[in-house]
Amino acid sequence: MARALDKSRPAIVIGSGPNGLTAAACLAACGVPVNVYEAQPTVGGGCRTTALHGPGFLHDVCSSVHPMGVASPIWRKLKLVDHGLDWVHPDVPCAHPLDDQPAAALFRDVDETAAHLGEDGPRYRRRMAPFVERFIDLAHDGLAPLGLPRSPLLMARFGLLGFRSASSFVRGFRTERARALFGGLAGHSVLPFDMLPSAAIGLMLGLAGHAVGWPFPRGGAQAIVDALADLVRARGGVIETSRPISSLRELPDDAQVFFDTAPQALAEIAGEALPAGYRARLMRYRMGPGTCKVDLSLSAPIPWRDPLCTKAGTVHVGGTFAEMARGERAAWEGRLDDAPYVLVTQTTPWDPSRAPAGQHTAWAYCHVPHGYDGDRTEVILRQLERFAPGVRDVIVERSTMTVPDFERYNANYIGGDVVGGAATAGQLFTRPVARVSPYRTPHPRVFICSASTPPGGGVHGLCGYFAVKAAGYDPDAALSV
Ligand SMILES: Cc1cc2nc3c(=O)[nH]c(=O)nc-3n(C[C@H](O)[C@H](O)[C@H](O)COP(=O)(O)OP(=O)(O)OC[C@H]3O[C@@H](n4cnc5c(N)ncnc54)[C@H](O)[C@@H]3O)c2cc1C
DSSP, X not given: OOXXXXXXXXXXXXXXXXXXXXXXXXXXXXXXOEEEEOSSSSSOTTOOEEOTTSTTOOEESSOOOOHHHHHOHHHHHXXXXXXXXXXXXXXXXXXEOOSSSOOEEEOSSHHHHHHHTGGGHHHHHHHHHHHHHTHHHHHHHHTSOSSOOSSHHXXXXXXXXXXXXXXXXXXXXXXXXXXXXXXHHHGGGOSOTTSTTHXXXXXXXXXXXXXXXXXXXXXXTHHHHHHHHHHHHHTTOEXXXXXXXXXXXXXXXXXXXXXXXXXXXXXXXXXXXXXXXXXXXXXXXXXXXXXXXXXXXXXXXXXXXXXXXXXEEEEEEOOSHHHHHHHHHHHHTTXXXXXXXXXXXXXXXXXXXXXXXXXXXXXXXXXXXXXXXXXXXXXXXXXXXXXXTTGGXXXXXXXXXXXXXXXXXXXXXXXXXXXXXXXXXXXXXTOSSOSSSTTBOSSTTEEEOSTTSTTOXXXXXXXXXXXXXXXXXXXXXXXXX
């Protein structure tokens, strides 16, 4: 279908998550009049910071640590740092405590990490170092939709090493510390560890840790979306909050519409503007396991038994690789595990602006079966206590977000899936529906730009950027002026 590019045609973005706002900022940079409609009272989607327990303590409600954000090529071009975004780096990107031996850690430096891993150090170094050196090229191709890579040899080498399961990847390691460290990275894929491409996602995050770090914005994740919203407004864009869209009929006929929504919402909102077959495929899109999260206000930092963990912004709590593999497989299959993999972030040791003097905030979450409506607070706290004895004594206040809470908070979190759908081999690059451009729909003016498009979940804005490019605009050219 012919797609005439008409810059005077207004653009509407439904949803103000990091991808929606990036799409809006790119459209505005291209001179397109843009309106953003957000269902909730504030902008940000999965990237908001709130005083959940009253004034004084600031909590990242969803995302907290942003390796892909600091690496994002479009955010570098948009110069978010000129709009108040200030990245704060912890001493150590991430650590992984174990019961019977010292914690493993991913340091910024590959050599330091290799030395710390002992017997597995040389193998770790051989696998990581060549890609760390070329991480920006790798991110350029690896975080782009399928197409001709800019660095085909590099991508081929990465594919050979990473396009496999985490279980297969760690077979080459002899020590539990190296296996567990990689398992903690692969757990971010929300896939069973014996499933493709859990290794690639873990590898990408590990490489990012060495190349660009795992930082967080000073003041909270909200600073990212506030910077994006600032850019949109500075270029004449309008953002309306508390404005849920339920039908295309609510929008001007001639508008181009970008959906920062779940694929299922695109099908429902666009209705008969899209062919029934395409809508059916959107409705069959596979969401992954859910999430149960505990937010903590603390009178002291988390009292990790292993001092290395106190230096890390992110701590992967889950014990051995086998234990984490069991827990992640259980969540995938709709079962509960009593010692799940728990992701913990603590930012206040490096960003004291988020809590009263000497006090702290942290969050911890685990994956649960899709749609599970129970509360896993006790299980999460037990796992924390296992490696941080006495943690309950420093909790001033705590609150929990279960799957139904997440669904109420953000319509995109269907069944508690917070990363925009299962990152299986069949869905990672072709999400939400396999098409030449997954951002385009059969309707010439309707696009999807959420984490349910490549490169998928995480706070990086790239889905929004690629959707705007798929609509025929050239934000790179506009931003280089
Ligand atoms: C607990 C948790 C921890 C996370 N941790 C991290 C992390 O540390 N690092 C990281 O990179 N990522 C993390 N993520 C994932 C990350 O937040 C998401 O992948 C990211 O926010 C996706 O961005 P998005 O723009 O696609 O969608 P979202 O951020 O989900 O935004 C979508 C927006 O669209 C709005 N919307 C939906 N439907 C409508 C409608 N019909 N009308 C109007 N508005 C609508 C929603 O209200 C929402 O504001 C985490 C997520 C959660 C929940």
